[in-house]
Amino acid sequence: MPFSNLEAFHTKLNDLPIQNSDAASRASARDATLTKPPGALGTLEELAVWAAGWQGHQPTLDAPQIVIFAGNHGVCAKGVSAFPPEVTAQMVANFENGGAAINQLAKAFDASFSVHPIHLETPTQDFTAEPAMSEAECVEAINIGWNAVSDASDMLIVGEMGIGNTTIAAALSAALFGGAGETWAGPGTGISQDGISLKASVIDEGLLRHNDILNDPMAILQCLGGRELAAMVGAILSARYKKVPVILDGFVSCAAAAILAKANPHALDHCVAGHVSAEPGHILLLQYLQKTPLLNLRMRLGEGSGAALALGIIKGAFATHNGMASFAEAGVSTKG
Secondary structure (H helix, E strand, C coil): CCCCCHHHHHHHCCCCCCCCHHHHHHHHHHHHHECCCCCCCCHHHHHHHHHHHHHCCCCCCCCEEEEEEECCCHHHHHCCCCCCCHHHHHHHHHHHCCCCHHHHHHHHCCCEEEEEECCCCCCCCCCCCCCCCCHHHHHHHHHHHHHHCCCCCCEEEEEEECCCHHHHHHHHHHHHHCCCHHHHCCCCCCCCHHHHHHHHHHHHHHHHHCHHHCCCHHHHHHHHCCHHHHHHHHHHHHHHHCCCCEEECCHHHHHHHHHHHHHCCCCCCCEEECECCCCHHHHHHHHHHCCCCCECCCCCCCCCHHHHHHHHHHHHHHHHHHHCCEHHHHCCCCCC
16 A cells, blocks of 8 residues: 555655646647637636646546545434435445446546445544544545556546535534634535534534644544545545646535645645535635636535536537647738
């Protein structure tokens, strides 16, 4: 396994691979020759240059990869979710049988798909009473995520399934960026206002219980996180080392990514935000991460679904960048 402890993983964040500036410059120079006014394609132009810089060549979307991680959470015993933990395993079976929304989106955009359940029979501990995971459990999940990224991928989406994990995402966000539980707690799978208030109080309990480690992002992940979020942390960093650009999904995906951003402010330079979800905390979290979402469709499903839809935007960006004629090729006069 790549990492034996959290310190080894944290060390990996100290010397991150950087964007290929030559490839990005070539893409930018090509964009300037295409038959359109400068900047007329807006974000599409930025996406093409961004991806070219990370891939190191003309941007491609030949092998997008969607990876879903699943985990269960001991804090669910506090009543923070509208659904029982058994639904996590049931939804994993649905993924494996091709019946979920993300399966259809993966097919629609010709993306490979895999799901990785992580010890669903053994939920994490209740973080209001003790650390959610031991260091060994956290590292194991990180390694699962790290190893899940294919060397052949040219774009990565990391998604999740885990009843109760919007509570985990809210707790991580509060621990990383401040604020009380009420700042970050939302309806998740559809709980009532009373349920949201309960979720907020549970988050506050967890923050108080682990107040002494709130300056350490990796300890925050261990004490307040979950296995599927730790796996997403590992996958996002693995993609960085494999020069694979990443499309972030919703609140839970971005909360995992925020662990990396807090440890190194440049850790998410290879990532874009696929969408902003209907979960209230996601809007605030994207502001902290300084990520502008590509889509706003009021989605709150998770599974990587919003990020998967953003593949359509990415595909359009690459198609225009790679396929358009230059002014010289088309015989079109440039501005005088």
